[in-house]
Amino acid sequence: MESLPKEETLQLRLRHYGPSCKLFFKESPIKIVRAEGQYMYDEQGNQYLDCINNVAHVGHCHPTVVKACTEQMSVLNTNSRFLHDNLVTYAKRLTATLPERLSVCYFVNSGSEANDLALRLARTYTGNYDVVVMDNGYHGHVSSLIDISPYKFNHTGGEGQKPFVHLVPVPDVYRGLYRENVPDVGKKYAMEVKHTIDGARRRGRKIAAFIHESLQSCGGQIIPPPGYLREVYKHTREAGAVCIADEVQVGFGRVGSHFWAFQAVGDEACPDIVSMGKPIGNGHPMSAVITTPEIAEAFGATGMEYFNTFGGNPVSCAIGLAVMDVIDKEDLMGNASRVGNYLMEGFRKLGEKHSIIGDVRGLGFFIGIDLVKDKRSREPATAEAQHIIYRMKERFILLSTDGPHRNVLKLKGPMCFNTKDADRVLVNLDQVLTEIEAASSNNRLEQLPYQKDVHSKRSGPVFTGSRTLSHDALFGNIKRPSDNDSDDEEAKRQKSWAGVD
Numbered sequence: 001m002e003s004l005p006k007e008e009t010l011q012l013r014l015r016h017y018g019p020s021c022k023l024f025f026k027e028s029p030i031k032i033v034r035a036e037g038q039y040m041y042d043e044q045g046n047q048y049l050d051c052i053n054n055v056a057h058v059g060h061c062h063p064t065v066v067k068a069c070t071e072q073m074s075v076l077n078t079n080s081r082f083l084h085d086n087l088v089t090y091a092k093r094l095t096a097t098l099p100e101r102l103s104v105c106y107f108v109n110s111g112s113e114a115n116d117l118a119l120r121l122a123r124t125y126t127g128n129y130d131v132v133v134m135d136n137g138y139h140g141h142v143s144s145l146i147d148i149s150p151y152k153f154n155h156t157g158g159e160g161q162k163p164f165v166h167l168v169p170v171p172d173v174y175r176g177l178y179r180e181n182v183p184d185v186g187k188k189y190a191m192e193v194k195h196t197i198d199g200a201r202r203r204g205r206k207i208a209a210f211i212h213e214s215l216q217s218c219g220g221q222i223i224p225p226p227g228y229l230r231e232v233y234k235h236t237r238e239a240g241a242v243c244i245a246d247e248v249q250v251g252f253g254r255v256g257s258h259f260w261a262f263q264a265v266g267d268e269a270c271p272d273i274v275s276m277g278k279p280i281g282n283g284h285p286m287s288a289v290i291t292t293p294e295i296a297e298a299f300g301a302t303g304m305e306y307f308n309t310f311g312g313n314p315v316s317c318a319i320g321l322a323v324m325d326v327i328d329k330e331d332l333m334g335n336a337s338r339v340g341n342y343l344m345e346g347f348r349k350l351g352e353k354h355s356i357i358g359d360v361r362g363l364g365f366f367i368g369i370d371l372v373k374d375k376r377s378r379e380p381a382t383a384e385a386q387h388i389i390y391r392m393k394e395r396f397i398l399l400s401t402d403g404p405h406r407n408v409l410k411l412k413g414p415m416c417f418n419t420k421d422a423d424r425v426l427v428n429l430d431q432v433l434t435e436i437e438a439a440s441s442n443n444r445l446e447q448l449p450y451q452k453d454v455h456s457k458r459s460g461p462v463f464t465g466s467r468t469l470s471h472d473a474l475f476g477n478i479k480r481p482s483d484n485d486s487d488d489e490e491a492k493r494q495k496s497w498a499g500v501d
Contacts, residue, residue, distance in 0.1 A: 221368025
């Protein structure tokens with residue numbers, strides 16, 4: 001599958017691809033040539049466990065999705081100005097996962113395009129322009145979204161906060177303004193939103209929308225506290241603005257308990273606009289915006305046609321339907337809950353042994369591990385986090401970091417991740433944390449050989465995932481998801497991959 005030597009591929013990329021487009025592991029980048037399920041393979045045949053790719057939602061190259069794509073592509077692909085059953089069937093099925101008032105779809109091609117359209121809808125409907133956003137939020141890479149993404153505009157290369165953007169604190173109960181021991185912490189964070197909106201209005205600003213990631217991802221895997229979203233939506237609507245839930249990173253059942261993350265944390269709060277992307281097509285470039293009939297009608301009443309060349313084409317809609325089929329057939333929401341809870345319990349157990357783990361948080365298979373130099377001060381362990389992801393990569397496990405301090409290990413891989421994969425992560429992370437902590441205590445962190453490429457040419461991973469004595473010693477008292485149930489579900493998935501009914 002490799003047509004060029006790795007070094008030549010790298011040199012051609014450096015010569016012909018934009019330098020602002022970064023590589024994972026720039027000191028020793030990986031050349032991936034194929035993938036299947038939750039595993040990726042390099043040009044030497046080494047298998048990597050993918051813990052970070054939330055785009056390949058139901059698993060890399062899932063045969064059901066591949067089949068739907070190729071079959072429809074061989075018959076017809078055209079734009080949405082023609083009638084086609086795939087578009088209306090998909091729209092009906094997608095809206096059925098949402099509260100009844102959210103019933104009108106627009107199909108587009110990326111999360112950025114979806115959020116840009118969501119802004120247009122909000123501004124058109126309200127007649128206002130300003131936007132309230134969470135600090136550290138990220139909503140996309142186009143100009144309109146860089147302007148409302150503190151994760152970008154407040155960092156290197158950013159132009160800073162524009163007058164029409166109003167920042168509110170992240171509802172982070174571990175590092176934020178109000179922490180876990182504060183009573184009614186959700187309401188207190190929501191009052192910060194009200195104060196911000198009220199202050200902006202006193203200055204003559206007119207608010208069009210509050211936009212938020214349902215679970216903040218780039219900001220550090222933040223889970224908002226109970227009561228927060230319901231109160232924020234109330235304050236937003238009292239100001240004549242609309243509520244936009246950005247589900248691009250976390251939608252389609254990733255939280256396990258619900259199909260959409262806002263449903264899991266919102267106490268029955270319902271947004272006015274929902275944007276979705278990344279997992280929607282399992283790697284195929286597609287996205288969507290869903291809103292109310294009232295907002296859609298106001299957008300249409302301007303007289304300006306909205307047309308998207310590729311949005312809602314028959315191939316994309318066939319793929320979207322196939323992804324939803326797999327989520328249902330393989331019980332991937334249930335799997336996210338079972339495996340995600342198992343992982344978080346394992347990480348918390350590691351936290352009892354390793355002082356570098358300050359906090360473990362998440363829902364389903366959306367997990368963050370906040371690394372600290374000191375549990376009392378909660379000083380971010382940024383350098384240590386970078387060493388950890390390189391050392392895990394050398395063990396053929398792909399992790400990454402995020403958050404404003406780049407100290408939060410994040411896990412949000414394919415939803416077919418199983419308990420054997422979880423064991424593999426837990427055992428290897430325990431070993432790496434032991435190494436990192438020993439080096440830190442001796443002031444030798446910078447001497448760790450994390451930048452060296454130690455990969456062999458063998459085809460298997462360093463750790464195969466079998467339960468070992470070290471695992472049992474560490475995690476033996478953690479209740480695993482029922483092995484029989486898990487094995488049954490895994491067998492079903494394996495049959496699905498093999499094309500067996």
